[in-house]
Every structure is written in structure tokens, then in C-alpha cells.
Amino acid sequence: MKLSTKGRYGLKAMFDLALHDGKGPVSLAAIAERQSISIHYLEQLVSPLRKAGLLKSVRGAQGGYLLAKAPSEISIKEILELLEGPLAPASCVVEGEEACDNSNFCVSHMIYDRIYESINQVVANISLQDMLDEQHRKLQDTISDMKQA
Amino acid sequence: MKLSTKGRYGLKAMFDLALHDGKGPVSLAAIAERQSISIHYLEQLVSPLRKAGLLKSVRGAQGGYLLAKAPSEISIKEILELLEGPLAPASCVVEGEEACDNSNFCVSHMIYDRIYESINQVVANISLQDMLDEQHRKLQDTISDMKQA
DNA sequence: ACGAATTCCTAGTAAATAGCTAGGGATTGA
DNA sequence: TCAATCCCTAGCTATTTACTAGGAATTCGT
Numbered sequence: 001m002k003l004s005t006k007g008r009y010g011l012k013a014m015f016d017l018a019l020h021d022g023k024g025p026v027s028l029a030a031i032a033e034r035q036s037i038s039i040h041y042l043e044q045l046v047s048p049l050r051k052a053g054l055l056k057s058v059r060g061a062q063g064g065y066l067l068a069k070a071p072s073e074i075s076i077k078e079i080l081e082l083l084e085g086p087l088a089p090a091s092c093v094v095e096g097e098e099a100c101d102n103s104n105f106c107v108s109h110m111i112y113d114r115i116y117e118s119i120n121q122v123v124a125n126i127s128l129q130d131m132l133d134e135q136h137r138k139l140q141d142t143i144s145d146m147k148q149a
Numbered sequence: 150m151k152l153s154t155k156g157r158y159g160l161k162a163m164f165d166l167a168l169h170d171g172k173g174p175v176s177l178a179a180i181a182e183r184q185s186i187s188i189h190y191l192e193q194l195v196s197p198l199r200k201a202g203l204l205k206s207v208r209g210a211q212g213g214y215l216l217a218k219a220p221s222e223i224s225i226k227e228i229l230e231l232l233e234g235p236l237a238p239a240s241c242v243v244e245g246e247e248a249c250d251n252s253n254f255c256v257s258h259m260i261y262d263r264i265y266e267s268i269n270q271v272v273a274n275i276s277l278q279d280m281l282d283e284q285h286r287k288l289q290d291t292i293s294d295m296k297q298a
Numbered sequence: 299a300c301g302a303a304t305t306c307c308t309a310g311t312a313a314a315t316a317g318c319t320a321g322g323g324a325t326t327g328a
Numbered sequence: 329t330c331a332a333t334c335c336c337t338a339g340c341t342a343t344t345t346a347c348t349a350g351g352a353a354t355t356c357g358t
Contacts, residue, residue: 001150001152001233002237004315005316006316015257025333027332027333027334028333038319040319041317041318043334047335047336050335059324059325061327061330061332061333062332062333063326063333064334088150088151089150105287107280107283107284108157108164108280111272111275111280112152114271115271115272118267119150119267119268121267122267123260135254153345154347155346176305177304177305178304190346192305196307199305206304208304208306208355209303209305209356210301210302211303211356212304213304
């Protein structure tokens with residue numbers, strides 16, 4: 001039930017881009033270094049995100065990547081699903097996938113359905129903007145802790 | 150983010166045992182045939198469930214397995230966690246596991262935490278008895294559909 | 299007492315997946 | 329022109345998954 005590095009690194013990369021939103025293109029080399037990810041591996045994660053229209057790229061020197069939409073318009077669900085596939089505990093609950101033997105009588109199905117729904121509920125309601133806000137809140141907390149001490 | 154066959158088969162097996170609860174020991178051979186699982190593979194799934202005290206075994210001829218508690222006392226969470234490990238999207242949110250680089254500033258952490266929590270909410274609140282009830286309800290529906298037609 | 303049915307244990311193994319690395323072509327700013 | 333960048337395909341290693349194999353220990357029925 002774990003996410004793979006694709007999803008986790010991809011999310012880190014998108015968050016990094018959100019932090020630099022509006023400041024021109026960010027190169028993969030910069031992201032790779034800040035997030036401690038191999039640049040070649042990162043390329044492969046970023047490719048589907050670009051093709052899906054979450055990212056825009058600028059080629060050539062001083063090029064890089066930019067968010068294609070505002071951070072508030074990009075949900076975690078989009079990012080993770082692109083890189084991981086549907087966030088379902090079993091493929092039989094995914095629309096379009098093959099159902100289990102006799103899905104009418106498969107009681108496990110109900111369970112997988114509920115898990116699927118609850119995961120989607122969470123990730124659909126968190127945007128990159130929410131992550132930026134959370135980051136900001138955490139930094140504030142840390143600063144006031146330091147003043148206290 | 151998929152469950153493995155361990156979790157899925159194990160759940161099926163436990164549900165099968167719940168269906169036969171109170172009717173004496175059920176052999177792995179019987180479960181294996183009904184649920185279309187290799188009996189040798191099933192042995193390996195059942196072993197941790199027994200060691201954890203969810204199942205009791207009766208050795209020798211006419212032996213088999215029995216639920217160690219009432220179906221209402223066995224949650225899906227116990228079963229799946231035993232076979233899959235913690236139902237977390239990343240190990241950094243699991244208590245006792247190594248945290249990420251700097252968990253104070255890792256905003257992804259918040260997301261994984263929320264997913265983890267929502268999955269646990271779902272599975273902790275479904276028992277084998279709930280699955281039995283659901284099965285019963287589905288059968289009733291099917292019967293009334295047939296009468297209608 | 300014997301044999302069939304069962305649980306129990308350890309080991310091995312083939313296929314898939316994860317997590318990268320390697321190399322090179324295409325594009326563009328300075 | 330050249331250095332920096334994106335872009336694409338291929339390959340490779342380690343781990344995990346999903347089993348299979350074989351056999352010892354136990355117990356019921358006869």
C-alpha cells in the first residue's frame with residue numbers, strides 16, 4: 001500500500017515548482033539538487049506531468065519548467081494519479097478495469113471501494129496552494145518557538 | 150498503492166471462515182478450493198493470522214482453522230495490517246519507522262498522514278460481521294430482483 | 299496400530315516491478 | 329558557436345511478489 005518514489009518525488013518536485021511559481025522557469029538540475037533526486041530520474045517523472053498539461057517547459061539555456069496553472073488549481077490527486085495510476089487498493093474497483101470474478105457477490109469489493117473513496121476524498125481536496133500555506137504556517141511556528149527560547 | 154495478494158487472499162480466507170463460524174474447523178483445502186487460491190500459498194497467509202491470535206488451528210485429520218474471536222470482534226484493519234504491514238502511503242508516517250529528512254519541514258508528510266488516517270478510519274470500522282451483513286443484504290437484493298423478473 | 303488427512307515449517311524460484319543509469323539528439327540564450 | 333537545458337529510448341540491478349516443492353509432526357477414524 002505504499003506510494004512509489006515516482007509519486008513521492010513527483011510531489012516534491014511539483015511543490016518545489018510551486019514555491020518558485022511566478023519567478024520564471026526552474027531547471028531540473030536545481031530541483032534535483034534541492035530535493036536530492038537524480039536528475040535523470042526526475043526527467044522521467046516530469047515528462048508525464050508535462051504531457052498531461054500540469055507543467056510547461058522552456059527549452060534551451062536558462063530554460064526549465066513552470067506550473068501550467070495556479071497552485072490552487074492543481075490538486076495532489078492529479079499529480080499522484082498521473083505518476084502512480086489510480087489510488088485504489090485493488091484494480092477491481094477502478095472504472096474501466098476488469099472486475100473481480102463476480103463483483104455482485106464479492107464483499108471485499110465493498111471494502112476496497114470505501115478505501116478508494118476515502119483516499120480520493122483526501123487527495124482531491126488538497127492543492128499545491130494548501131501545501132504552500134501549510135509550509136508557511138510551519139515556518140511561522142518555528143520562528144515563534146525560537147523567539148520564545 | 151495496491152494491496153498485494155497476501156492481503157486480498159487473506160481477507161477472502163478470513164471471510165470464508167466467518168461464513169462457517171461455529172460449524173467446526175474448516176480445512177485449508179476447502180477454503181483454497183472455494184476461493185481459488187493455491188493451498189500452499191494459503192498456508193503462508195494463514196500462519197501469521199494464527200500466530201497473532203486471530204485464528205485457532207486444529208491439527209490432524211478433520212482438523213482445520215477456526216476464528217479465535219466472534220466475527221464482530223475482528224476488524225479488517227487487524228487482518229490487512231498483519232499481512233501487509235501498516236496501511237500507510239509512505240513509511241515516514243508510521244510510528245517507530247524512520248522519519249523523513251526533516252519531518253518538521255516536510256509538507257508531503259502532512260498529506261501522507263491524512264491519507265494514512267483516512268484509510269485507518271475506514272478499515273478499523275469494518276468487522277467481519279459487517280461483511281457477513283453486507284453479504285446477506287446483497288443476497289436479499291438478488292432474490293427480490295429475481296422475483297420481480 | 300495404521301493410514302489418511304491435516305497443520306506446520308523451510309527453502310527455492312520465476313516473473314514482475316522499482317529505482318535507477320547511460321547516452322545522445324534537439325533547442326535556444328548569451 | 330557553445331553551453332545549458334529539455335527530451336527520448338534503452339538498459340540494468342536489486343527487491344519484491346506470488347508462488348511451488350518437499351517433508352516433518354499431529355491426530356482422527358478404523
